[in-house]
Each structure stands twice: as structure tokens, then as C-alpha cells.
């Protein structure tokens with residue numbers, strides 16, 4: 086396992102897949118390095134590629150705003166990153182070989198942060214984290230426990246921008262995440 090500095094250096098110099106050829110910036114991840122919650126998205130979009138920061142575009146702002154309303158902040162409560170650290174052209178889904186090349190970096194981040202809660206944002210993240218049998222519409226909002234880590238999924242915030250009807254359940258899912266976080270905190274006290 087690499088430490089943060091080593092891992093960042095590997096990622097910023099990575100050319101394991103073709104996404105590296107067109108990146109402006111590698112988007113590593115951001116937040117409290119000892120966060121109880123880790124949000125995992127799909128891959129950077131244009132704003133993220135430009136700035137090198139995850140979830141800073143329209144979808145990211147929606148997510149941040151909703152989490153702030155629940156008093157969850159990047160600085161204190163969560164770490165946010167993606168399956169792929171470089172932007173796929175035209176925001177297409179990452180190809181399997183791109184995701185598979187990048188996931189070892191994500192595993193290393195997980196091992197360093199040691200979150201108690203993992204939240205998959207959207208279908209792509211859910212599939213690569215939990216497995217091929219999971220479906221976002223059917224399985225979002227449910228919890229499973231693996232090796233002491235609680236895992237769940239909700240819609241990708243970009244899906245909420247496209248379809249207002251998903252907003253209510255998205256909000257319910259985020260509240261459930263906050264409840265789990267509060268529960269785990271109480272258990273520690």
C-alpha cells in the first residue's frame with residue numbers, strides 16, 4: 086500500500102489507460118483524509134478535468150448543497166472521489182478496461198481513509214464497487230455490510246439534474262446516510 090504522497094504521484098503520472106492522453110488534470114479525490122464517509126462517483130467531467138477537483142460542476146454543486154443541508158462537509162465529514170481519475174471524452178461512461186486500470190488506486194485510497202460508510206453515486210460506481218448484479222433503481226437506498234463497512238448507493242447527482250422526479254428519493258437516501266453516520270458516531274461514544 087502506498088502512502089498519500091506516493092499514491093498521488095503514481096496517479097498524476099499514470100498512463101495505464103488511454104484516458105490519460107486527453108486529460109488536462111488527473112482528479113485524485115478531495116475531503117477529510119480520515120473521513121467516516123466516502124462518496125464514489127464515476128469519472129471527472131469537464132469542470133473537474135479543468136480544475137483537478139472532484140464534483141465541482143453542476144452535479145457536484147447539487148451534491149454539495151444537499152450534503153451541506155444535512156450538515157455534512159468535505160472538510161470534516163466526507164471524502165469524495167471517482168472510479169476513474171481522468172475524464173472520458175464527451176462524458177461517456179468509462180470503458181471496463183479504464184475502470185479496471187484505475188480501481189487499484191481507489192482501493193489504496195479506501196485503505197488510507199478507512200471510511201465506515203461507502204456511498205456509490207450512480208449505476209457505474211455501484212457496478213464496479215458492489216458487483217454486476219446490482220441495479221441502481223432497484224438497490225439504491227439499501228445497505229449492506231462488508232467487513233465492518235456499511236455500503237449503499239444513490240442516484241448520481243447528474244441524474245437528478247436530468248430528471249426532477251428522482252429528487253425525492255435522492256434526498257431520502259442522503260438522509261439515510263446521515264442517519265447511519267449519526268448512529269455509528271453514537272456507537273463510538
Ligand code: URA
Nearest residue numbers: 126127128129139140
Ligand atoms: N461526475 C462524477 O461522477 N464525478 C465527478 O467528479 C464529477 C461528475
